[in-house]
Every structure is written in structure tokens, then in C-alpha cells.
Amino acid sequence: MTDHATGKVFAVDDLKAWYGESQALHGMNFDLGEGELVTLIGRNGAGKTTTLRSIMGIVKNRTGSIRFNGEDLINKRTFQIARAGIAYCPEERDIFSALTVSENLSLPPVLRPGGISDKDLLAQFPNLERRKGSMGTKLSGGEQQMLAIARILRTGSRFLLLDEPSEGLAPVVVKEIGQQLLKLKALGYTILLVEQNLRFAKSVADRHVLVENGRVVDVMTTDALEADMARVKSYLGV
């Protein structure tokens, strides 16, 4: 269900967030249409991860508005936000060391119809099938990333927040993750992706939200980004 006034499924308006006394977000504004894949791009410490954690309610000290399917989530708890249909894959992957691959995969409950079954997930991520009896943290970085993405797909949530899935992975694994994201996009998933790897971001996303010092400084389509790389690189500091 999209917001009829804006045609957007998800919109963040004047989102501010604090860690203790220190303000990390200074009024973020951006939105996503249904089925869109949008990246948050910016240098380290710009506030990308904090934006995702604030959307999920993990950073609790936040103000502004987070509208999803017409509902404001700013006063909701993390588990209620998840139940509203948003799934989160953290930067650290956060695979549980006390659980096997199978247990990690089947841990998130099915929250709504339309989730991918465990059988289909294992078919989609064959490496996990081979290692399903191993303890979660015994997997390679790439396998852990696949597991972190796969497990949130079983919940039935159609809006995914992915925090730097390409980080620290070999190019061949990054390419595979890119293919998986494109597959999900083709299936109609809406995806907000935090990314520092520009090449990877350009290969998968429709639009890019450039973040600096906890604010959105620009929103560009992939074509516009290609055309003005010098500006983007100045934001990224590369």
C-alpha cells in the first residue's frame, strides 16, 4: 500500500537522532517508491547506519516522521516496526554464534504471508544448504552475509534495510550479492541499501541519497551519478 498523497511507500521526514548528548542525524529527508532500490551513500560517520538503526527503532532517541504504508512508525518499538513489514540486515551481519546455520536461518518468525520458505531460501543460497549444520559464525564472511540476507526474507517483509552487504568481501562474492539483490528487486522488494562501494551501488540501485553530517545533501538517479562522479567523490572524500 503506498501513500496516496505522495505515491511513495516509505518516507522519512526531518529525522533527527541522538546517541546520548551527541546528535547524529540533523533532519534527514528522503523517500522510496514501491519496488525501488535506493542507496544511502556517504563517508564514514555521515549517519547512514544511524539512519537505518533509527528507522528500526534500535536508536531510540529520535524525532521526526518515518512513514511506511501510510503509518507513522516514530513512536513504535523495534519489534512493532518489524511487524509493520520492515526487515533489517545489520552491518556486522550479526550471525548468532550459539546457533547453527539452520537455526540462524529459521530464527526470524514468519510475520506475514509472502515470505520465502526455508527450502526455497536454501535453494537460492546453495552455500548455506551445504553448511546448514555448522555453527553460524564458522561461515566465511560472504556466507555469513548471504545468511544475514536470507534469514530476513522468510519473515514476509517486503521492505529491506541492508547495511553495507558488500563490506570486506571479495569482488566475486560482492558480484553474487549484487545478483541476489537484483533478483529481489525483480520480485518486487523495496530496498534501502547503505553502501560505500560506488561501483556496487551503481550496478544495483535506481536512485542514490547522498548523506553528509547527518543530512541529505543530494538525491541522484544512477544516470545523474554517472554523469557527475566528481561531485559524488567529493562527498565521499575519495
Place this chain on the structure above:
Amino acid sequence: MFDGISTQLLFSQLLIGLINGSFYAMLSMGLAIIFGLMNVVNFAHGAQYMLGAFVTWLLLDALGIPYWGALFIAPVVVAAFGLITERIVLKPLQDMDHLYSLLATYAVALIVEGLVRQQYGSTGLPYSTPIPGGINLGFMYLPWYRLWVVLFSLMVCVATWVLMEYTKLGAYLRAATEKPDIVESFGINVPRMITLTYAFGVGLAGLSGVLAAPVYQVSPSMGSTLMITIFAVVVIGGMGSIMGAVLTGYLLGIVEGLTKVFYPEAANMVIFVIMILALIFRPNGLFSGKERSL
């Protein structure tokens, strides 16, 4: 068997050790579950155990409800007390240093103990055994009730361990122990899970209290004296490890019993000597790494 030591003494002390071990195991298991999920050392555990015994006594004294009824009712009453404690005392402190929660549980222990003492006095109240009699095994006399305590507590420990290790609920608990934010981001109501887990751990203390009522005198200080040993058990077994807590509980009960036979003077301190050795040589606990920790 051994020079100067009768078989009867040896086995009767072994049985006492096993009985004490049953209480050590059940109490330290509850403590380990609570610590595993909340990182809070529940100093009120002894008071909650005492409350279990007192509720058992009160149910009989005031309402005429016998032991077998109390076995179900008292743990639920004590768990409800735990639930209220968590909501009123621990929840407001959850984002602060865990030391505050520890001190708060200690305050709860002192308040509960003080109130019971004021109402019923310090003297122990007797509670007659629900299964009188026993069996003469030739080398020793085994009272039925003590056999029941050992078997029932063993059953509770195994059931709890299976619940934690092999069920979906157990997987949620183990996962929330590691990364509560992430488990909550899956749509699981972690705050409620924490409340219920605390209530469950407290309920286990209450259940131990019910079992203890006919064995020991029901008195306000019965929990606080036992708790020092229980903390030692948890430290030796490994903080937050259920299997470690249970095995160490039985093991130390038996070691204590055997020490009473062979060197009675050391019986009261043997557990603490083991604790010091464990802290020096295996600071993570004797059973750390042997199981998937909670």
C-alpha cells in the same frame, strides 16, 4: 570400606549431598538463565526461594491446600512476584549499568526477607513430609521424600535444558542473550521475553522452595544462607551456562557431602576453595565451551 568410616555414614552423607546438590542445581540454573539473558545477577533469588517455601507453608496453614497443590500454585505465585519485580524494579534500570539492577535485586531480597521475618518471626516453621516413610536399603535408610526431591529436581533440570537447547523458544532466548536488538528487529517482543524469562527463573526458585519446605525448616533466612553457595556454584559452572550450573550443582553437593565424611572441618568451605581454584585455572567456568551457552 574405608578405615574408620562406616558405609552407612558414607552413603547417608552422599544422599544429603545429592539432596543439597538438587537445590544447588535448580537454584543456580534459574540464576544462570536470568544472568544469561539479562546480565543481571539476581540477588533476590534466595528470597524468592524462601518465598516459595513460605507460600507452601501458608497454603497449608491458611487455606488447607496440601503439598501437591502447592507444588503447582506456589511457583506460579512466586513467578508472578518475579514478574511484578521485573516490571517495577528492573525494567526502569535496564538501560543503566547492570550494577544498579544487581543492587536493586539485593534490596528486594532484604525487603522480602524483612517483611517475612516481621510477620512470622525468625524461628523456622515445620512442614511435615508429604511422603512419609522410606526404604531400608541395608547399607542406609532412604526416605521416600528425599528420593522424590532428587528425581523431581533432576527432571526439572533436564526439561529446562531441553527447552533451552532444542526448542524455538530456547533458540530465541539464546539469540536474544547474544544480540537482543537484532532479535527484536525480527519482530520478536524481546522486552516481554525478558520479563517472562525473569519470571520463569524466579518461578524455578519458588519451585525449589516448595521442594525444600519439608526438608529444611521454613524460615526467613533459609534463602540468604543458601545463596552464597549458589553464587559459588554459578561461578564454578560458568556464568550463564545452564548445563554448567546443573552439573556443578550436583557435583558440589556430593563433594560437600563427601567432605563431611572424610574431613568434616572443611565441609563448609570446600565449595569456596573449589571456586577460588576455578577462578584461577578456569575463570570462564568448568563447563564453558562444553555446550552452546545461553
